[in-house]
Amino acid sequence: MLSRKILTQVFLFIYSFFLILPNASLSSPISSSNYSPVQTQTGNVKVFNFTISKGSYAPDGFNRNVHLINGKFLGPTIECDKGDTIVINVINELDEDTTIHSHGISQLGSPWYDGVPGQSQCGIPSNGTFTYKFQVNQSGTYWYHSHLKTQYVDGLSGPLIIHDPDDPYIKDYDEEIIVLLQDWYHNDSKTLLTYYLSPESHGREPSPDNGLINGKNSYNCSFAPSGSSNCVSNATLAQFNFVQGKRYRIRIINNSAFTAFVFSIDGHSMNIIEVEGMITQNHTVHRLPINVGQRYSAIVTADNPGQFWMRAEMETKCYNYVSPGLNPLIKAIVTYNNSTDPPSSTAWNENVTDCVDFNASDLKPYNTQNVPDANLNFTITIEFYKDKKTNITLGTLNNSTYVIDLKYPTINKVYDNLTQFTADQNVFSIEKNNTVVDIILQNYKTYEHPFHLHGHVFWVLGSGGSGTTPDYNNLNTKDPIQRDSATVPALGWTVLRFVSNNPGVWGFHCHLEWHVEAGLVAQFVTQPDLIRQLTPPDDWKALCPQQHSKL
Ligand SMILES: [Cu+2]
Structure with a gap:
């Protein structure tokens, strides 16, 4: 894969050399030609319209102000094929600037669309619009989020999935499932940040109040601030309906502000096949640590009919401070008969060390690569x-x-x-x-x-x-x-x-x-x-x- 990449680079270098030849007599021929590393325009154009606003919402039963995309908490999934061009038309209805960063996307030839204020763009102003347009010559599991201050912590994010018709595992799964994990706060992130960057915090990061799977969880409202009338206990959990015999490619994304998770599904093994766009050799795990910003794909076979918990355990041992109302075991229901009954399944018990990430050396690339020496x-x-x-x-x-x-x-x-x-x-x-x-x-x-x-x-x-x-x-x-x-x-x-x-x-x-x-x-x-x-x-x-x- 790498050698092909290098060959492409060499080709483009030679190609651009020939492009500048006609200008050879100019004093600075290189600056007069455009360096354009993205050459192929083979794919389709996929257009996504994002209206970004504020509103109140209770993902876990606790109502608060959140950020919305197209009126919804957590944005739509951006989905396309390798080689396609993604167009994101942003309308900013916030009372402040915003940006969209596509996390893990190379932006080769379009560095101004990386969406980082202070580095690659000025913010999209309040009531302003902006269009991101970039070709993706990669595939895998990604996500997008605002890169402006702490906006994504309030919900300004979503999955970004790029399919590859030549994926070597494409025949090994029947359907895809996205699992977006995140921690969740009951205060808005601006308030929390003001506290964190004050002498009173002593550098202790704000503790989440909860965690969410695909934007859902419940909360025990007896822990809500007294007099709080905006909390309803036992909110609906996320639910995944399995069909016996089907094989699912589960795309796990850690969309958190602060929390590493250990992810598992009772009664089911996970075969990891992808890490952040790289196809790996099949590797079976039961409990998968996943840190903030990381993504994995795992194939799970629905071969054990019943009612099971999907678990995302928040690694609160890494926190400097833990909110008293936080139940760190975040759950969703995996069901074979569309039932909302709470499962009675037991968790996998293989040992995972607290606050130590998944050992990357357990994973091997699917295709051998040549790793060049550093200079x-x-x-x-x-x-x-x-x-x-x-x-x-x-x-x-x-x-x-x-x-x-x-x-x-x-x-x-x-x-x-x-x-x-x-x-x-x-x-x-x-x-x-x-x-x-x-x-x-x-x-x-x-x-x-x-x-x-x-x-x-x-x-x-x-x-x-x-x-x-x-x-x-x-x-x-x-x-x-x-x-x-x-x-x-x-x-x-x-x-x-x-x-x-x-x-x-x-x-x-x-x-x-x-x-x-x-x-x-x-x-x-x-x-x-x-x-x-x-x-x-x-x-x-x-x-x-x-x-x-x-x-
Ligand atoms: Cu850090």
Whole structure:
């Protein structure tokens, strides 16, 4: 797969070389031609219209203000085939800016549609509209969410599924099921964030009040704030109707703000076949840890008629503080006869260590890949500290807290030929196309962090917990999996390798939303010369309040 990718890159490089030949006599021929890495327009165009608004809703019986897409809590599923072009027409009816980020989508040749305020776009203003339009030459299980402040924590998210008619497992399942897992708060995220970034929190992240499976759960209203009249106990759980003999591809997405889950279905094994777009060799599990931003596909065969619990256990042991009303066992009903009766099934009991992510080395790629040697590496350390002046606890990467520049995103600075960025932008620059980059993440905190890289997938070459150090001679360069969201263990390390072949500005951050806001964010500026050869659309340029010289 990789070699084909590299061949494509080589081909495109040679192709673009010939494209610029007619301009060879100009003083700067390269800047006069457009670098256009996406060449094929084979697929269909799939249009999705999103009207984003606020409203009240009670996903678990507790009524509160949430974000809605087309009047619904949790957005519609974006679904298409590999090679298609996705069009998302956004109408922003919020009283503030918003964006849509397609998590795990490479945005090759369209870095301005990655949807990250401060990095790849200015926000879509209140009462404004904007259209995202990008081709997807990848397949698998993804999701989309607002990348503006903490908006997705209030419900501004949904699944994004790309089918591949050539998927090697396509004959091994009959139907698909999406399982969207998330933690859930009974306060709006702005209130929680204000508290978190105040001296009173002492850096303790807000504890969820509940968890949801496909936007549903129940809540024991005796824990609701006293005098609260907006809570109804025993709300309806999510239900999955199995037909005996059918094989289901279950696409599991962790859409949380803060929570790692352990996912299982009583009485049924799960055969993992995909991790974040990469097809894997079949691997059977019963209890699957899944961290924030991660996705898996597993085939489950309906061969055990009855009534069963689907379980998503919230890993509350990783929290600094647990809300008293939180029941961390989130359940849905799996039924073979469309019954809503509560199952009496028992849970799988295989041991999963608290707050330790699924061991990526248990998974093997379906197709063998050649992992190239790295020619550049960055060590990134993760720390938190209490600011002496403000008494607010903030996060640092290499001792630097990220500060978002909403009005002048990094990519706009690149178009303005800026080459220096202030330290608080946490920029890592990669000049040369196809540079092979190692990221050595070193975690000095006593809890794990799920790190997500935009625009790329990385190989997970190795990882170790407390008391271990990265051993370069023992990295797995033979058969590592590739993904876009990996966990660095508590007091441990992780080595990730990616090929920098996608010009743009790409976020690299902890996906625990509170840690994003505390500054645990970096950005890779990849091939700025090639970014400047890509022409951004006019409506994208118009999003920024001030126009800069080169735009
Ligand atoms: Cu974190």
